[in-house]
Amino acid sequence: MNTLFDKIWDAHVVTTVEDGPTQLYIDRLYCHEVTSPQAFAGLRARGIGCLRPEKIICMPDHNTPTHDQDKPIEDEVSKTQVDTLTKNAADFGLTHYGMMHPKNGIIHVVGPERGLTLPGMTIVCGDSHTSTHGAMGAVAFGIGTSEVEMVLASQCILQSKPQTMRITIDGKLGKGVTAKDVALYIIAKMTTSGATGYFVEYAGEAIRSLSMEGRLTLCNLSIEMGARGGMIAPDETTFAYIRGRENAPAGDDWDTALAYWKTLKSDEDAVFDCEVTFCAEEIEPMITYGTNPGMGMGITQHIPTTEQMSEAGKTSFIKSLEYMGFAPGESLLGKKIDYVFIGSCTNGRIEDFRDFASIVKGKQKADHVVAWIVPGSWEVDRQLREEGLDALFIEAGFEIRQPGCSACLAMNDDKIPAGKYAVSTSNRNFEGRQGPGARTLLASPLVAAAAAVTGVITDPRTFL
Amino acid sequence: MKTKFNILTSTCVPLPLENVDTDQIIPARFLKATTKEGFGENLFRDWRYDKQGHKIESFVLNDPTYGGQILVAGKNFGSGSSREHAAWAIADYGFRVVVSSFFADIHKNNELNNFVLPVVVTEGFLAELFESIAQNPKMEVEVNLPAQTITNKATGKSESFEINSYKKLCLENGLDDIDFLLSNKDKITAWENASK
Ligand code: SF4
Numbered sequence: 001m002n003t004l005f006d007k008i009w010d011a012h013v014v015t016t017v018e019d020g021p022t023q024l025y026i027d028r029l030y031c032h033e034v035t036s037p038q039a040f041a042g043l044r045a046r047g048i049g050c051l052r053p054e055k056i057i058c059m060p061d062h063n064t065p066t067h068d069q070d071k072p073i074e075d076e077v078s079k080t081q082v083d084t085l086t087k088n089a090a091d092f093g094l095t096h097y098g099m100m101h102p103k104n105g106i107i108h109v110v111g112p113e114r115g116l117t118l119p120g121m122t123i124v125c126g127d128s129h130t131s132t133h134g135a136m137g138a139v140a141f142g143i144g145t146s147e148v149e150m151v152l153a154s155q156c157i158l159q160s161k162p163q164t165m166r167i168t169i170d171g172k173l174g175k176g177v178t179a180k181d182v183a184l185y186i187i188a189k190m191t192t193s194g195a196t197g198y199f200v201e202y203a204g205e206a207i208r209s210l211s212m213e214g215r216l217t218l219c220n221l222s223i224e225m226g227a228r229g230g231m232i233a234p235d236e237t238t239f240a241y242i243r244g245r246e247n248a249p250a251g252d253d254w255d256t257a258l259a260y261w262k263t264l265k266s267d268e269d270a271v272f273d274c275e276v277t278f279c280a281e282e283i284e285p286m287i288t289y290g291t292n293p294g295m296g297m298g299i300t301q302h303i304p305t306t307e308q309m310s311e312a313g314k315t316s317f318i319k320s321l322e323y324m325g326f327a328p329g330e331s332l333l334g335k336k337i338d339y340v341f342i343g344s345c346t347n348g349r350i351e352d353f354r355d356f357a358s359i360v361k362g363k364q365k366a367d368h369v370v371a372w373i374v375p376g377s378w379e380v381d382r383q384l385r386e387e388g389l390d391a392l393f394i395e396a397g398f399e400i401r402q403p404g405c406s407a408c409l410a411m412n413d414d415k416i417p418a419g420k421y422a423v424s425t426s427n428r429n430f431e432g433r434q435g436p437g438a439r440t441l442l443a444s445p446l447v448a449a450a451a452a453v454t455g456v457i458t459d460p461r462t463f464l
Numbered sequence: 465m466k467t468k469f470n471i472l473t474s475t476c477v478p479l480p481l482e483n484v485d486t487d488q489i490i491p492a493r494f495l496k497a498t499t500k501e502g503f504g505e506n507l508f509r510d511w512r513y514d515k516q517g518h519k520i521e522s523f524v525l526n527d528p529t530y531g532g533q534i535l536v537a538g539k540n541f542g543s544g545s546s547r548e549h550a551a552w553a554i555a556d557y558g559f560r561v562v563v564s565s566f567f568a569d570i571h572k573n574n575e576l577n578n579f580v581l582p583v584v585v586t587e588g589f590l591a592e593l594f595e596s597i598a599q600n601p602k603m604e605v606e607v608n609l610p611a612q613t614i615t616n617k618a619t620g621k622s623e624s625f626e627i628n629s630y631k632k633l634c635l636e637n638g639l640d641d642i643d644f645l646l647s648n649k650d651k652i653t654a655w656e657n658a659s660k
Contacts, residue, residue, distance in 0.1 A: 014651050019629045020629060020630025020633075021628065023651070034495050037498035038548075041498070051649075077496035127546060142546040144548035147577070150641055153642050158645065192483065192540070196568060197569060223546075316482050
C-alpha cells in the first residue's frame with residue numbers, strides 16, 4: 001500500500017538520524033553556474049573532493065547570452081560565474097557541457113533529453129524547477145546551495161520525508177488546452193502555497209493522455225504551488241521516450257530496467273496524505289493577470305474583484321494589479337502586448353515550438369511585437385531546424401536565438417523593459433522577474449503564438 | 465556564519481506583506497556573485513532603493529524607527545525561487561530570526577542551514593505582534609530556542625514553535641550537516657553495495 005513516491009524514497013534511505021531527517025542517497029546531481037560556486041568553495045575550504053563525480057553533471061544555462069555564444073560573455077559577472085563552473089567541473093573531475101557544446105542547454109531540458117534522468121531515480125539540483133524531472137517517474141526536487149555542497153561531498157542529502165498528495169484530473173482536455181494550461185489551472189485553484197510540504201503525484205485520464213514533454217511542463221510548474229516536487233508514474237509513453245537515448249540502458253540492461261520501472265506506480269490501496277480531483281473539461285487555455293503564478297484564469301474570464309478578500313489579501317492583490325496596470329473585474333482579451341517569449345525549462349522543448357508554429361504558420365508577426373524564440377537546448381535547436389520550423393518562423397518575421405534560460409529570469413541581456421507587457425511561456429510572473437518593471441503574462445505556446453500574430457491577447461482556439 | 469543560537473531578545477522589523485517571494489528578498493540580478501558575503505546590502509533591494517539608487521524612505525529597512533535582529537513578515541514568506549541567496553541576504557543583513565505564520569519550504573530550510581531561525585506562529589499571534597510593534601517600535605520579542613517559545617514582551621503572550629530536533633541541535637552547537645554526513649561514509653558505501 002505504498003505510493004510511487006514512498007517506493008522510490010524508501011529505496012534510497014541510507015540511514016535515518018534519530019529524531020531527525022533522513023539521509024537520502026542521490027542518483028543524479030545537476031549543477032548550474034548560479035547556485036554551485038559557493039558549494040564548490042565550501043569543498044575547497046574543507047579540503048575535500050566529490051564522493052561520486054560520475055553522478056554529477058554540470059552546465060551553464062542561467063547567464064548564457066542568446067546570441068554570439070561563441071564569443072566571450074560581455075557581462076563580467078556572468079562571465080565569472082560561467083568560467084567558475086568550467087573550472088570547478090575540471091578541478092573536481094565532473095562532466096561539463098559548456099556554452100556552445102552540442103549537449104548544452106537548460107539543465108531541465110537536457111537531463112531528460114540525454115537519458116540522464118530516468119524512472120526511479122532520486123535527482124536534485126540547486127534550482128526549484130528540478131521538479132521537472134519527476135515527469136519521468138523520478139523523485140526530483142530543488143535544493144539550496146548548502147545542500148548542493150552536501151551532495152557534492154557525500155552523494156547524500158539530509159531531508160525530512162514530505163507528505164504526499166495526489167492530484168487527479170479526470171476526463172479529456174479540450175481543443176487548444178495544453179499541459180501548461182493544466183498546470184496554471186491547478187496552481188490557480190491550489191494557490192501558490194496550496195501544496196507546500198507535499199510531494200505531488202499527478203494521475204488520471206487527462207494526465208495519462210499528455211505526451212512526455214507535456215508531462216515535463218506540468219511537473220516543472222509543481223513548485224509554483226509550493227510543492228516539493230511533482231511526479232507521474234512511468235508508462236508506455238515514458239518508456240518510448242527513453243528508449244534509445246544516450247545514457248539510457250540498452251540490451252539486457254534495458255530489459256532489467258524496464259521490468260523494474262514497470263513496478264513504479266502507486267499501489268491500488270496506497271494512501272495519500274491529501275487527495276485533490278479536478279475535471280479536465282473545465283480547463284480553458286489559461287493566462288495570468290497578476291504577479292504570482294496562482295493569479296491565473298481562463299483566457300475568456302475576468303480578473304476577480306476584491307469582494308470577499310481579507311484585508312491583507314486585498315492589499316497584496318491591489319498592489320499586484322497596480323504593478324500590472326490592470327483593474328479588478330477586467331477581461332484581458334484584446335489587450336495590446338509588447339513582447340512574446342517562447343522558451344524556458346517550462347516550454348522550451350520541440351513540441352512547444354511545434355505548437356507555436358501551428359498558429360504562426362503562414363501568418364506574420366504583429367509589427368509592434370518583439371518576439372524572442374529561445375530553444376531550451378542545442379538539441380531542440382537542431383530538431384526544429386531539421387523539421388523546417390526555422391524557415392517557417394523566419395518567414396513569419398521571427399528570429400531564433402541561442403539556447404539558455406534567457407528572458408525567463410533575465411540574467412542575461414534579454415530583459416523586458418519596464419512597463420511593457422510580455423506574454424511568456426516561462427513559469428514566473430513575479431515583479432521584476434523578466435526585467436525591472438516588466439509585466440509578465442504566463443501562458444502556453446499556443447496563447448503566445450496567438451498574441452504574437454495579433455499583437456493583442458487572443459483566444460488561440462479561434463485559430464484552431 | 466556558524467554562530468550558536470540560544471536565547472535572543474531583540475526589537476523587530478515589521479514587514480506586514482503576504483507572499484513575499486525570494487525575487488523580492490534578493491532580485492535575480494544579484495545572484496551573480498560567487499561568494500556568500502555582501503548580500504545584506506541588497507536585501508529587498510527594489511523596495512529599498514528606487515531606480516536611481518536613492519533610498520525609498522517609506523520602506524521599513526530605511527526607517528530608523530525600526531531595527532533589530534528579528535524580521536516579522538506576513539504569511540507565506542520566501543515563496544518562489546529556491547535561491548539560497550535570499551537566506552544569505554537575510555543572515556548577512558543581521559537578522560537571526562524571521563517570524564511569520566507560514567514559510568515556503570525550501571526557503572525555510574535555507575534559513576536553517578544558514579543559522580537563521582524561522583519561527584512559525586499563529587495568525588493571531590502574528591497580527592498582535594504587528595500591532596504591538598506599531599504601537600511601540602522599541603518593544604522586544606524573546607525567542608528561546610531551548611524552550612522553543614516566542615514571547616511578545618509588550619503583551620506578555622507566549623507561543624511555542626516547532627523545530628526539527630536535529631536542526632535544533634545543529635543551531636545550538638553551531639554544527640553543520642556536512643560535518644555530520646561525512647562522519648557516515650561507511651553507511652553510504654554499504655547502501656551502494658546493497659543496491660547494485
Ligand atoms: S528556464 Fe527559468 S525556471 Fe528554468 S532553470 Fe532557467 S531560469 Fe530557472
